[in-house]
Amino acid sequence: GESVGLHLPTLSVQEGDNSIINCAYSNSASDYFIWYKQESGKGPQFIIDIRSNMDKRQGQRVTVLLNKTVKHLSLQIAATQPGDSAVYFCAHRRVEYGNKLVFGAGTILRVKS
Amino acid sequence: DAGVTQSPTHLIKTRGQQVTLRCSPKSGHDTVSWYQQALGQGPQFIFQYYEEEERQRGNFPDRFSGHQFPNYSSELNVNALLLGDSALYLCASSSLGGLTEAFFGQGTRLTVV
Numbered sequence: 598g599e600s601v602g603l604h605l606p607t608l609s610v611q612e613g614d615n616s617i618i619n620c621a622y623s624n625s626a627s628d629y630f631i632w633y634k635q636e637s638g639k640g641p642q643f644i645i646d647i648r649s650n651m652d653k654r655q656g657q658r659v660t661v662l663l664n665k666t667v668k669h670l671s672l673q674i675a676a677t678q679p680g681d682s683a684v685y686f687c688a689h690r691r692v693e694y695g696n697k698l699v700f701g702a703g704t705i706l707r708v709k710s
Numbered sequence: 711d712a713g714v715t716q717s718p719t720h721l722i723k724t725r726g727q728q729v730t731l732r733c734s735p736k737s738g739h740d741t742v743s744w745y746q747q748a749l750g751q752g753p754q755f756i757f758q759y760y761e762e763e764e765r766q767r768g769n770f771p772d773r774f775s776g777h778q779f780p781n782y783s784s785e786l787n788v789n790a791l792l793l794g795d796s797a798l799y800l801c802a803s804s805s806l807g808g809l810t811e812a813f814f815g816q817g818t819r820l821t822v823v
Contacts, residue, residue, distance in 0.1 A: 605750060633814075640714075640800050640814030641753065686752050695766035696808030697743065700752030 605684060607705040616674040618704045620687030623668065627689035630663055631698070632672045636683045644672070644685075674706075682708045712737065714803050714815035722821045723791050731786040731818045735803030742784040743812065744776060745800040753800055759784050760807045788820075796822045 610616045622630070628649055633641035647654045647661045647670075654661050660673040670687050687701040715734045723729050735742050741760045745753035755768035759778035773789045782803075788795055798819050802812040 638816070640802075640817050643811055643813065646811070688752070690808070692809070695758055696804070696812075697755040697758060697766050697768065698745075698753070698802070698812060699755065703752050 605703045605705050607707060609707045609709060610677050612677060612679060612708055612710050614677055616672075616677045616681070616706060616708075618672045618674075618685050618706065620670040620672075620701050620704075621668060622670060622687070622689060622701070624689060624691070624699070625665065625668065626691055626693075627699075628692050629690050630661070630670050631688045631690070632659075632661060632670075633686045633688060633700075634681075634683045635686065635703075641686060677706075677708050679708050679710055682706055714801055714813050716799075716801050716815035716818050718818060719816065720819045720821075722823060725791055725793060725822055727791050728787065728789045729791060729820060731788075731799050731801075731820070733784045733786070733801030733803075733815060735782050735784070735801075736813050739803035739805050739810075739813070740782050741804045741806065741808050742778060742782065743802045743804070743808065744784070744786045745802065746770070747798040747800055747817070749797075756786070758808060765807060791822045793822050796820060 631646040632644040635641045645656045658675045662671045686703045688698045690696045743758040744756040747753040758766040762778045775787045778784045798817040800817045801815045804812045
């Protein structure tokens, strides 16, 4: 597969531990903030999103936190598994701008067994 | 239910040539967006098609053009290929002009030599 993320920050965690991936953003006017997971050789896969008027949203094993005061978004993965190893991207979209997705740089998550 | 499908999966072209990439959206989706992902970076928005028209465009030259067909499938055309056009080209589909969650295809890896 392709080698994605040659210059991306890397987070290494032990299997079973919790992971926290962070993202800073600059556009305060976005309507939605989204997390995507991209495995080698595949397209981005939607994980979870959060509306800009919320500060927390939970999914299955994942939680997204939005801190608009400091323009910070985080993704928490509980009980990290080897299958969680991938590149994670935060993105945002604004309805007024046709909902085009604007992606951040990405973080590599490596899960050690 | 087939997800977003793209063809071809890999392609090698020579500088100056033209290329056409194809995308079939997820069943029930009417909006197609194209992204370019360079190695180690997040996807960059190229343009979005809805109701057979280009609705949004990112910061890409006119060498990049597209089309959407009545069955919602889409093509991305790139003329006068440059070495810097080498990238993974991703198609994402959604509904209602991008109001709903975007699903990505596996991408087309274009190499320009």
